[in-house]
Amino acid sequence: MTDSLDLIWALADSPYGDQFKNSRSEAIALPSCSLNLIYCKNCKLLQLAEIPNFTEIYSNYLYRTNITNALDSYYNQLSLKLIDEYNLNSKSTVIDIGSNDGTFLSFFQKQGIQSLGIEPTVTSAKQAIDKGIQTFNGFMNLDACEFIKSKAKTVDLISINYTLANIHELNETFELIISLMSDETILSIVTGYHPDQFVINMFEYINHDHLTYFTVTTLERICNRFGLKIIDVSRAEHKGGSVNFVISKNIAKWSTQSSVAQLIQREEWMNCNEESFSGNLKKSIEKIALKVNQLIKSEDFKTIYGIGASISTTHLINQFKLASIITNILDDDPSKHGKFAPGTGLQVLPLNHLASDKQDLVIVLAWQHTNKILKRLIELNYSGKILIPLPNPQITTIDSIKF
DSSP, X not given: OOTTEEEEEEEEEEOOTTOOBXXXXXXXXXXXXXXXXXXXXXXXXXXXXXXXOHHHHHTTOOXXXXXXTTHHHHXXXXXXXXXXXXXXXXXXXXXXXXXXXXXXXXXXXHTTOEEEEEEOOHXXXXXXXXXXXXXXXXXXXXXXXXXXXXXXXXXXXXXXXXXXXXXXXXXXXHHHHHHHEEEEEEEEXXXXXXXXXXXXXXXXXXXXXXXXXXXXXXXXXXXXXXXXXXXXXXXXXXXXXXXXXXXXXXXXXXXXXXXXXXXXXXXXXXXXXXXXXXXXXXXXXXXXXXXXXXXXXTSOOSOEEEEOOSHHHHHHHHHTTOTTTOSEEEESOTTTTTOBOTTTOOBEEEGGGOOOOTTOEEEESSGGGHHHHHHHHXXXXXXXXXXXXXXXXXXEOGGGOOX
């Protein structure tokens, strides 16, 4: 650590969270990596100390946009908002950095707007191409910029959805983005918003995919360095709390909306740009982990399942030390079925594998989707106990649930 960087939280070591493997031995053999959350006292930016191996993470990335609960409807609404407010039409060009399976761009494509993607994962890029979206299979770099410039004379909108936090070289990336911008190009960024995530005890967004944790205050400082301005900002409920930044060049005609100053004021009230804000989350999660394990030991359960196979559930299992307790992980995503969770070697089975023994316990690892999972448990006539670990741990049953 340098004098300006403070260690906030040394989280549990973990393999990269999305590396579900075809055999238990492969999954168990994956190396665990440290995960340290640090804070810069000078710029107030929250970030990871580690720089992961991006090729290893994204070469066979299993995450797909279209399986995330309700994210496609949010992207549809956001696309319509951007089209309307920034006068996009059939003569416009939109590019998406980290375009995944092309879900976001497909909404622009339906409106007759030229849509170009940049995506490093081969399978995701192919899915986008199969939808008719021209996609550069690679990282955001000079080659990607040349690809964009070969397809479009000007770029009217650049979008970065849940990807900016995954990029290590922020200065280099912003320079590349600016090289694609005209004086009136709009830059739309959607990213996890830890001021909202942390207050509901959502800590799993702190993982090797997410190197940087932005607030309006910290992103505004970055924009100032590059002659950019935040002209609008809005919060959303996805991923436990997200934020959409709309940015332009300082010389652009777009006026800055009152939403920017209002959210900066809210951040000051919450004290979320200070070191203590993240330190409080650490203390809270340590207490919750103890409580979760006490609840599990409170009864003699026959079988214990975890529900949810994802990056976040990998980190929750490791942080709460649940690997030796859980028999299997259950999930509705067929791409994960039969695979084994990174580090723990827990096999992923279809959710309908669930038995209905009253002595069973399911742990809702994907607790951000609790209501959706509870409805699936009702469909499956599950009669055992249910442990919801976060934001406040509790054991319940289907009969006790009220929607």
